[in-house]
Amino acid sequence: MQRARxxxxxxxxxxxKTVEELVKIAPDxxxxxxxxxxxxxxxxxxxxxxxxxxxxxxxxxVLNDRGWYATHGIHLHxxxxxxxxxxxxxxxxxxDGTYADYDRLLIATGSTPFILPIPGIDLEGVxxxxxxxxxxxxxxxxxxxRHAVVIGGGLLGLEAxxxxxxxxxxVTVLHLMDTLMERQLDAVAGRLLQTxxxxxxxxxxxxxxxxxxxxxxxxxxxxxxxxxxxxxAAELVVMAVGIRPNTHLAESAGLRCARGxxxxxxxxTFDPRIYAVGECVNHRGTAYGLVAPLFEMxxxxxxxxxxxxxQRYSGSVTATxxxxxxxxxxxxxxxxxxxxxxxxVLSDAANGVYKKLVIKDERLQGSVLYGDTTDGAWxxxxxxxxxxxxxxxxxxxxxxxxxGDTGHLGQSQAASMADSMxxxxxxxxxxxxxxxxxxxxxxxxxxxVRKHTKASASCGSCxxxxxxxxxxxxxxxxxxxxxxxxLCVCTERTHAEVKQAxxxxxxxxIADTQRFLEWRTPNGCATxxxxxxxxxxxxxxxxxxxDPQSRYINERAxxxxxxxxxFSVIPRMWGGTTSAHELRKIADVVxxxxxxxxxxxxxxxxxxxxxxxxDLPGVWRDLDMPSGHAYAKALRTxxxxxxxxxxxxxxxxxxxxxxxxxxxxxxxxAPHKVKIAVSGCPRNCAESGIKDVGIIGVExxxxxxxxxxxxxxxxxxxxxAKVTHAAEVLEHAGAFLQLYREEGHYLERTVHFVGxxxxxxxxxxxVSDAANRRALYSRLRFAVDGELDPWTxxxxxxxxxxxxxxxx
Amino acid sequence: xxxxxxxxxxxxxNWIDICALEEIPRLGARVFARATGNIAIFRNADDxxxxxxxxxxxxxxxLSQGIVFGRHVACPLHNWQIGLWDGKATAPDVGCTAVYAVxxxxxxxxxxLTPTDA
Ligand code: SRM
Ligand SMILES: Cc1cc2nc3c(=O)[nH]c(=O)nc-3n(C[C@H](O)[C@H](O)[C@H](O)COP(=O)(O)OP(=O)(O)OC[C@H]3O[C@@H](n4cnc5c(N)ncnc54)[C@H](O)[C@@H]3O)c2cc1C
Ligand code: SF4
Ligand code: FES
Numbered sequence: 037m038q039r040a041r042x043x044x045x046x047x048x049x050x051x052x053k054t055v056e057e058l059v060k061i062a063p064d065x066x067x068x069x070x071x072x073x074x075x076x077x078x079x080x081x082x083x084x085x086x087x088x089x090x091x092x093x094x095x096x097x098v099l100n101d102r103g104w105y106a107t108h109g110i111h112l113h114x115x116x117x118x119x120x121x122x123x124x125x126x127x128x129x130x131x132d133g134t135y136a137d138y139d140r141l142l143i144a145t146g147s148t149p150f151i152l153p154i155p156g157i158d159l160e161g162v163x164x165x166x167x168x169x170x171x172x173x174x175x176x177x178x179x180x181x182r183h184a185v186v187i188g189g190g191l192l193g194l195e196a197x198x199x200x201x202x203x204x205x206x207v208t209v210l211h212l213m214d215t216l217m218e219r220q221l222d223a224v225a226g227r228l229l230q231t232x233x234x235x236x237x238x239x240x241x242x243x244x245x246x247x248x249x250x251x252x253x254x255x256x257x258x259x260x261x262x263x264x265x266x267x268x269a270a271e272l273v274v275m276a277v278g279i280r281p282n283t284h285l286a287e288s289a290g291l292r293c294a295r296g297x298x299x300x301x302x303x304x305t306f307d308p309r310i311y312a313v314g315e316c317v318n319h320r321g322t323a324y325g326l327v328a329p330l331f332e333m334x335x336x337x338x339x340x341x342x343x344x345x346x347q348r349y350s351g352s353v354t355a356t357x358x359x360x361x362x363x364x365x366x367x368x369x370x371x372x373x374x375x376x377x378x379x380x381v382l383s384d385a386a387n388g389v390y391k392k393l394v395i396k397d398e399r400l401q402g403s404v405l406y407g408d409t410t411d412g413a414w415x416x417x418x419x420x421x422x423x424x425x426x427x428x429x430x431x432x433x434x435x436x437x438x439x440g441d442t443g444h445l446g447q448s449q450a451a452s453m454a455d456s457m458x459x460x461x462x463x464x465x466x467x468x469x470x471x472x473x474x475x476x477x478x479x480x481x482x483x484x485v486r487k488h489t490k491a492s493a494s495c496g497s498c499x500x501x502x503x504x505x506x507x508x509x510x511x512x513x514x515x516x517x518x519x520x521x522x523l524c525v526c527t528e529r530t531h532a533e534v535k536q537a538x539x540x541x542x543x544x545x546i547a548d549t550q551r552f553l554e555w556r557t558p559n560g561c562a563t564x565x566x567x568x569x570x571x572x573x574x575x576x577x578x579x580x581x582x583d584p585q586s587r588y589i590n591e592r593a594x595x596x597x598x599x600x601x602x603f604s605v606i607p608r609m610w611g612g613t614t615s616a617h618e619l620r621k622i623a624d625v626v627x628x629x630x631x632x633x634x635x636x637x638x639x640x641x642x643x644x645x646x647x648x649x650x651d652l653p654g655v656w657r658d659l660d661m662p663s664g665h666a667y668a669k670a671l672r673t674x675x676x677x678x679x680x681x682x683x684x685x686x687x688x689x690x691x692x693x694x695x696x697x698x699x700x701x702x703x704x705x706a707p708h709k710v711k712i713a714v715s716g717c718p719r720n721c722a723e724s725g726i727k728d729v730g731i732i733g734v735e736x737x738x739x740x741x742x743x744x745x746x747x748x749x750x751x752x753x754x755x756x757a758k759v760t761h762a763a764e765v766l767e768h769a770g771a772f773l774q775l776y777r778e779e780g781h782y783l784e785r786t787v788h789f790v791g792x793x794x795x796x797x798x799x800x801x802x803v804s805d806a807a808n809r810r811a812l813y814s815r816l817r818f819a820v821d822g823e824l825d826p827w828t829x830x831x832x833x834x835x836x837x838x839x840x841x842x843x844x
Numbered sequence: 845x846x847x848x849x850x851x852x853x854x855x856x857x858n859w860i861d862i863c864a865l866e867e868i869p870r871l872g873a874r875v876f877a878r879a880t881g882n883i884a885i886f887r888n889a890d891d892x893x894x895x896x897x898x899x900x901x902x903x904x905x906x907l908s909q910g911i912v913f914g915r916h917v918a919c920p921l922h923n924w925q926i927g928l929w930d931g932k933a934t935a936p937d938v939g940c941t942a943v944y945a946v947x948x949x950x951x952x953x954x955x956x957l958t959p960t961d962a
Contacts (some may be wrong), residue, residue: 488936559871559889562911562918562925585871589909589920597920601906841875842863842885 039067042341043128043138045118045285047072049081050314050330051144052100057338059108065342068110069136071128073117074167077102082327084171085359088199094168099478111136121289123307140309140341143286143297147279147315147325152187156249161257162273165196174272178203181271185209185260187246189216191358193276194233198360200272201238208268209233210244210260212277220356220367224383225390225406232363232388241266249273281316281323296323301348303337313337319351326354331480339528344556346528355416357409357507366412369402369419370394377401382433391433398426398794411435413503424794427754459505460491460498467505474509482506524563526555531781535571544572544580560586567782570669573705574777577819584835590667593838594826595652598645603652605644607661608702611676611694611714612640618661625658639666639673639711650839657831662702669783670705671712674698675723679716679733688733690716693762697731700766701773703823704816707780707789710773711746725753728786729769734758738765742772742798743790751787754795757803771802771812777819778812859947859954865891866951873908873917876955883944884908885953886928888915894928895946895955901926901939 042058044051047070055068072078076098083097105112116130121141129135149164151157161177163170177184178200186197189211201207215226230240245263249270252258260268281296292298292306296318303311303319313333315325324330329352336349355368373379377396382389389407393400393415399422403415414435418425425432453459455468473479473488482499485506486492492502522528529537534553543549546568550560560568565586572580584592595603609618622642626634633645641664647655656663666672676694680686694714704710713722714731724730726746730753732739737760744753757768775798780789790798802809830839868874868887875898876883882898884907892915898908905921916925916934925934931941945956 557914559913561913561916562923565911565913585869585912588911593909597906597909599903599905599921601904601909837867837869837874841877841882842867843877 040065040139041137042066042068042140042142043136044068044070044142044144045121045128046144046146046314046316047074047078047112047114048144048146048314049078049099049327050146050334051142052078053331053334054142054144054311054313054337054341055108055110056100057335058341059110061338061344062342063108066140068108069113069138070105070110071113071116071118071130071134071136073115074169075115076168077105077112077114079168081167082359084165084168085195085199086361087168088171088174088196089202089361090199091361118285121285121310123289123310126309138309140311142337142341143291143305143310143312143316144314145282145285145316147281147323149275150278150280151275152246152277154246154248156251156257157275159249159251159257160255161271162249162275164275165192166279174200174274175203177272178205182206183208183269184272184274185268185270186274186276187260188276188278189213189240189242190219190276190278191217191356193274194229195359196274196276197238198233198236200274201236205272206239207237208239208241208270210241210246210262212244214242216240217358217367220371220404221365221406222371222392222404225365225367225392225404228388228390228406229358229363229365233360241268279315279325281318283316286312286316294318301336301350302340302345303333303349304340311337311341319349322351324352324354326356328352329354346554346556348528353416353420355412357412364405364407364409366405366409367403368412368416369400371402371404373401380433393432395425395429398424398429400425400432410504411500413507414500417500417503421792423792424797427791427795453505459501460489463490465489465491470502470505471509474506479506480510523567524561526550526557526560526564527553529553531567534568535575538571538575542576544576546572546583546586562588566591570705570707570782574819578822584838591669593649593652594663594667594830595647595649596667600646601649602646603649604666605647605652605655605659606637606639606641606664606666607659608664608698609641610698611674611691613676613691613695614642621659621661625655628658629655631655637666637673640675641666641673650841653830653833653836653839656827659827660831661827662825663827665702668705669708670703671698671701671710673711674701675711675713675727677715677721679714683716685719686716686733687735688716688738689762690714690722690731690733693731693733693738693765694722696762697766697769701770701820703825704773704777704820705823706773706777707782708785710776710786712769726750727753729753729772731765731769736760738762740765740768740772743787743795745785745787747785754790756795756799767809767813768802770816771809772798774812774816775801777816858956858958860957862953862955864951865893865948865953868893868953871912873910873912875906875908878957882906882908883955883957884917885946885955886912886917888912888928891948892928893946893948893953895944896926896928896931897942897944899941900924901931901933901941902937907941 078100080097080099086092116134118128119131120129127135127137149166163173184200184205184207186193186209189209197207197209215223216230247263248261250259257273260270283293283297286297287293297305297312297316298318299305299312303313305312314330332352333349336347339347358365371394373394377394380393382391392404394402400419405412453467457467459467470489470491479485492499523531549568566588569583569586589597595605629651631644635643637643674694674697676691679690680688710728712729713724713727715722715724716733724732726744730741730744739758740756741753742756745751776786776789862876873884873886876885884896884898886894898906900907900919902924905919907917909920910917915928918925924937931943933939942959947954
């Protein structure tokens with residue numbers, strides 16, 4: 037069968053990213069032809085600035101060499117500018133007559149530097165800053181000439197000025213506005229930047245209105261004249277006043293353009309056979325000039341070209357970083373703010389540090405960081421996720437490190453880390469390994485780094501650090517992850533969308549859910565199936581079918597798998613209490629099944645380790661104690677202290693309340709594990725301060741805290757409510773947990789759930805609204821009362837095939 | 845399509861009848877116990893049956909205990925994804941576990957213990 041023909045116009049960053057994504061997911065669908073006006077293969081345009089500054093060579097910034105095109109059977113025409121598109125005959129033709137027929141066409145022509153309409157722009161030595169040819173001309177000029185004038189004090193202009201300055205030229209920057217990079221920086225940061233660049237010897241004329249460019253008798257530029265008649269000597273003039281989407285080809289083909297080729301959310305132009313991505317595009321009224329959004333577009337376009345049709349591009353939030361070595365600058369979002377927003381500013385002039393955060397409705401709207409950009413990626417993440425910052429507001433300015441991240445010794449200055457230092461503690465990945473992978477495999481997104489190195493793929497607490505390393509190594513922040521994350525690679529849907537569909541459509545099985553939501557894979561993967569199974573169970577308790585094959589082995593076998601393939605058994609000990617009778621049974625079981633290790637856990641109960649899988653049903657039968665669910669995303673332990681019954685300080689009966697809570701809430705499945713503790717007085721011997729629900733007895737009743745976590749990253753629980761009676765504790769705790777069960781994303785612990793939903797929201801749902809609290813609690817009761825003890829059932833022969841092997 | 849032996853089915857003489865297809869849960873596995881190391885017998889949603897050494901090429905995790913999807917299983921220990929038909933880890937992970945020929949005939953599953961050189 038003849039393959040469909042895809043022609044790509046533009047061998048730049050967005051076009052080739054689309055092709056890369058496409059051949060990854062649909063390698064055989066198209067015969068691909070690429071036209072590029074530049075003679076070089078595809079390179080990383082962002083890194084032209086380090087090339088100009090002499091920090092990198094062209095070879096180092098090539099993204100795909102000719103071999104890559106050959107390997108994928110892609111026909112590459114370099115140095116050939118396409119001059120016409122015939123949409124009726126579906127043919128494109130280049131200036132030299134080369135032509136290609138297409139079934140689908142992808143336009144990715146980028147943009148062109150905007151050239152001021154003033155006299156003298158045609159003189160030799162007047163250039164824009166866009167490609168490697170421009171860069172080489174600047175490098176050559178720096179060898180032969182002395183004076184350079186850069187018109188425009190934006191990102192490109194300053195990177196050009198810095199590079200030329202580093203190559204020994206006398207550089208003057210002319211800027212129309214009063215402060216530099218006014219579209220990315222506020223006035224304070226702009227001035228700090230100006231001072232730092234002046235210290236390197238670059239001169240600035242602000243409020244400068246360029247009137248004309250003068251030339252010598254050979255037609256070469258010699259000076260720049262300002263409106264106030266000042267004249268500046270110049271043998272090189274770099275015009276960096278902005279970019280224009282490169283649309284003339286598309287326009288001449290009759291495609292609708294308006295400050296960019298107009299595309300819809302699937303990156304199609306008005307001719308559905310023709311797609312467009314990159315800087316040449318106008319999507320929902322915005323033309324982007326940074327790589328991160330273009331790469332998001334590329335992924336969506338590839339998805340549609342591959343005929344999956346499951347993704348949509350809905351616009352991007354962007355962040356900017358200036359690539360001038362030695363100057364740390366980061367800006368994202370709306371950093372000006374307005375009447376309805378508030379700002380937090382930190383200004384430490386002595387150390388050259390300035391930070392400004394703009395907050396609206398308890399969400400971060402924008403940020404400007406100067407001098408210390410360590411937390412840029414973190415702020416960007418907070419912004420993109422739209423997470424409520426109410427709970428961390430007081431510490432927000434001091435960065436992620438100061439939120440209590442003890443896991444990494446406060447080390448998050450990616451740049452200053454030694455290569456041997458460990459970044460990801462879960463998977464033992466060092467900084468050097470990550471850098472090497474980024475370089476060898478030319479990785480550009482966080483997801484790719486995760487796939488190749490496993491760094492930040494487990495607990496995720498080092499995500500920020502990995503993003504920074506990516507930024508530092510790959511040259512710029514183009515690692516932006518999509519704003520709303522799909523549940524897994526099998527779908528475009530987010531957790532919220534999946535839950536919504538399950539509820540609205542009354543879906544009861546995984547297969548129906550996948551069918552309804554148009555899953556890309558026949559039966560999902562190890563990430564989505566457990567999540568779907570959980571959502572079905574909590575949305576339709578006693579109704580949705582449980583699918584054991586979609587549960588992780590621990591929950592399928594009801595015991596915790598060990599590194600050697602044996603299992604561990606932890607029975608319930610209500611509130612950490614036990615008896616001679618239970619201890620005797622445990623001792624007998626240990627002897628009978630020759631269990632190698634017996635250990636007291638950190639959760640106040642006893643663990644039998646190294647049980648053979650085939651022995652599990654027998655162990656449970658002989659123990660005759662309920663499951664401790666130590667293997668499940670479910671209620672784990674309720675730790676208690678001795679409390680008022682024995683302790684000389686105790687003011688409340690914490691042991692009894694703990695037992696009551698555990699008896700009421702056990703068999704409760706949740707998005708992640710749930711741990712509770714009850715202490716009898718504020719000395720807090722049960723460590724209630726780091727539990728999902730922590731309760732502390734006080735003279736007049738009980739204080740309830742939520743969203744603590746004692747794990748990977750210690751998080752102190754936050755005050756939730758104060759009540760008088762034990763029964764009220766049960767209802768409040770139960771209702772809070774039901775809210776978490778219903779609204780939490782699978783594998784999100786309470787601390788992350790509350791961080792996302794907002795503590796105030798949870799209080800409004802549970803504490804101040806008594807009717808809603810009762811409704812939540814009764815939904816919890818309905819679900820939990822329908823669950824049986826899994827061990828009893830299996831001791832009596834249920835799911836026997838799970839534990840027995842087959843024999844010949 | 846159930847077996848991927850290097851020789852044709854007829855040439856093989858060592859078929860052992862191990863269980864009924866129905867005894868393996870769909871999207872699940874059973875363990876065929878053997879003194880020299882267990883073999884995991886998988887069944888996917890299309891009722892294809894596969895047999896691999898029950899040892900993950902990473903650190904020996906019991907693959908039979910993993911989640912089966914498509915023609916892959918995710919190892920229960922550290923989530924490597926192993927191809928059921930070729931025993932190979934999915935990139936970027938690298939490694940391979942031995943594959944055995946299996947076939948299903950009249951609802952019975954037959955296993956050949958000579959490893960294939962697939
Ligand atoms: C047995 C026990 C250690 C012990 O010997 O004391 C234990 C053992 C494991 N813990 Fe734990 N944790 C144990 C108490 C804790 C505690 C302390 C506590 O519960 O008071 C914590 C910190 C409190 C918390 O969870 O907030 C704890 C924080 C973790 C974490 C980090 C969770 C987090 O959100 O940061 C993990 C990883 C995870 O769940 O993804 C984990 C995971 C594990 C796993 C299940 C790893 C795994 O997935 O296989 C370990 C199983 C070992 C095995 O081979 O059986 N364990 N683990 C403790 C069982 C308590 C119990 O009776 O149920
Ligand atoms: C010096 C510099 C520094 C930058 N720094 C950053 C940064 O730090 N961070 C960031 O996010 N972004 C940065 N950018 C912007 C980033 O490089 C662009 O957003 C990105 O390259 C745009 O990708 P694109 O594919 O749309 O266009 P391009 O990469 O420009 O690709 C378009 C290609 O199409 C070719 N072409 C055009 N018309 C035709 C035709 N008719 N026929 C054939 N070929 C044609 C062009 O020659 C070009 O090669 C920087 C840009 C420059 C110039
Ligand atoms: S028991 Fe917990 S802390 Fe100990 S090694 Fe296992 S996961 Fe780590
Ligand atoms: S042992 Fe299988 S993934 Fe580690």
